[in-house]
Structures are given as C-alpha cells and as structure tokens.
Amino acid sequence: MKKQEIIFGIHAVEALLQNSPERVIELWLLQGRDDERLAPLVAAAQAVGIKSQRSARKVLDEKADSSQHQGVVARVKAAKVLTENDLDSLMVKLESQQKKPFLLILDGVTDPHNLGACLRNADAAGVHGVIVPKDNSVGLTSVVSKVACGAAEVVPLFQVTNLARTMRYIQEKGVWIVGTAGEADSNVYQADLKDALAIAMGAEGKGLRRLTRESCDSLISIPMAGTVSSLNVSVATGICLFEAVRQRLG
Numbered sequence: 571m572k573k574q575e576i577i578f579g580i581h582a583v584e585a586l587l588q589n590s591p592e593r594v595i596e597l598w599l600l601q602g603r604d605d606e607r608l609a610p611l612v613a614a615a616q617a618v619g620i621k622s623q624r625s626a627r628k629v630l631d632e633k634a635d636s637s638q639h640q641g642v643v644a645r646v647k648a649a650k651v652l653t654e655n656d657l658d659s660l661m662v663k664l665e666s667q668q669k670k671p672f673l674l675i676l677d678g679v680t681d682p683h684n685l686g687a688c689l690r691n692a693d694a695a696g697v698h699g700v701i702v703p704k705d706n707s708v709g710l711t712s713v714v715s716k717v718a719c720g721a722a723e724v725v726p727l728f729q730v731t732n733l734a735r736t737m738r739y740i741q742e743k744g745v746w747i748v749g750t751a752g753e754a755d756s757n758v759y760q761a762d763l764k765d766a767l768a769i770a771m772g773a774e775g776k777g778l779r780r781l782t783r784e785s786c787d788s789l790i791s792i793p794m795a796g797t798v799s800s801l802n803v804s805v806a807t808g809i810c811l812f813e814a815v816r817q818r819l820g
C-alpha cells in the first residue's frame with residue numbers, strides 16, 4: 571500500500587487543505603507566480619499552519635510527473651482506502667439522518683481522466699459515495715485528483731472486493747440499482763430515480779460485466795440520435811446523475 575502520494579492542481583490542493591490538511595507533508599508553489607489564482611491557496615495553507623516552498627517550473631514538473639500542475643504540487647500522506655466496512659458505516663449514517671442513499675457504481679473504469687470526471691460529476695450531483703471493484707479499476711491517482719478538481723478529496727470512494735456481493739448488500743438496505751446500457755429498452759427519462767438509488771455505469775470498452783448487469787434491478791439507456799453507438803462513461807454518468815437530481819428536487 572502506498573504511504574505517500576502527490577496531489578497537484580489548484581482545485582485539488584485547495585480541497586485537500588480545506589478537508590484534510592493533516593495529510594500535507596510538503597507544499598511547493600511555482601516561483602514568481604504570485605498571481606490572484608494562487609492567493610486563496612496561499613491563505614488556506616497559512617491558515618492551517620502549512621509552509622510552502624517556492625520552486626522552479628522544472629522542479630514542479632518533476633515532482634508532479636506532469637506539466638499540468640498549475641503551479642501547485644503537494645506531497646501528502648496517502649488517503650485511507652475505504653472498503654465494505656466504511657460503506658456499511660455510511661449506510662448506517664444515512665439511515666440515522668433519514669437521508670435516501672444516492673450512490674454511483676463504476677464497474678471497472680480504468681482511465682484516470684474518466685474516474686476524475688465521474689467523481690467531479692458525483693460531487694456536483696450530491697452523490698453520497700462511489701463504489702468501484704478493487705481489481706481492474708483505477709484507484710485514486712494524482713491524475714484522478716487533478717481531473718476531479720477537488721472532488722476526489724471529498725467524495726468517498728469505496729473499493730470493494732466483490733462488487734456483486736456489495737450490490738446485494740445495498741439492495742438489502744433498500745437501494746434500487748439502475749444499470750445503464752445503450753441497448754436497454756426503457757430510457758433514463760422514463761425511469762423513476764426518486765428513491766434510495768444507485769446508478770451503475772460500465773467500463774470504457776466492455777460496458778457492464780454480465781454479473782453486474784444481472785445484479786441490477788433495472789436497466790436504462792440514454793437515447794442516442796446520431797451515428798455513434800455510445801457516450802463516454804463520464805458524460806453518460808453526468809446525464810444519469812443529473813436526471814436523478816432533477817427528479818429528486820421536484
């Protein structure tokens with residue numbers, strides 16, 4: 571298990587300083603970049619007693635292993651990996667708060683850009699947690715954090731050993747699981763997404779695995795008007811989550 575990791579990008583590091591400043595070991599800012607975009611971050615670091623170091627762009631590029639750091643790189647203690655037990659605690663907490671669970675299942679998303687974008691959508695939609703299988707999925711990497719724009723630091727990501735078993739567990743807790751597949755007969759706008767809900771999305775190439783699909787309570791499609799056969803998983807996630815948000819607000 572990783573002990574330390576690198577987080578970079580203004581929004582990701584800002585979220586880190588706001589939500590778990592105790593994880594920060596070192597913080598580097600680009601030398602000579604004292605512009606307005608970095609000012610809130612410098613203030614947030616100072617407010618929690620974290621000293622930053624000024625470094626040249628080449629140094630930040632090397633630390634981040636990327637040039638996409640926007641002048642901000644942090645070395646941090648690795649986040650605790652959340653598992654089935656943590657999901658159980660979340661379900662108990664939601665029940666005690668009389669909140670209807672709103673969950674997202676990603677069945678084997680492997681591209682960090684897609685996971686980052688899905689976490690960003692999940693945060694914006696008010697999802698309580700994202701569930702992924704531990705194997706054959708990308709975990710929380712620095713690219714995921716950067717693309718998620720701060721959402722990776724706040725949306726709980728549960729990495730479970732057996733996805734089908736976890737799906738049964740949340741169903742027993744009263745959650746209705748809606749799977750997504752282009753060929754499903756009923757569409758997202760016809761589905762009732764108001765109650766305790768998990769939306770299951772498939773992997774980039776293969777879609778939902780057979781067992782995952784069979785474990786869903788219903789399947790929905792997003793109507794497609796053109797010639798392409800499917801949407802990018804993060805785009806499809808955004809559409810389904812925000813249709814659920816629309817129904818749950820109404």
Ligand SMILES: C[S@@+](CC[C@H](N)C(=O)[O-])C[C@H]1O[C@@H](n2cnc3c(N)ncnc32)[C@H](O)[C@@H]1O
Nearest residue numbers: 750751752771772777778791792800801803806
């Ligand atoms: C790139 S697609 C996978 C395509 C794959 N060949 C398939 O047949 O499912 C990745 C995921 O995005 C979601 N998705 C993409 N387009 C969709 C659509 N039109 N309707 C429902 N879900 C869709 C599904 O969850 C799908 O598994």
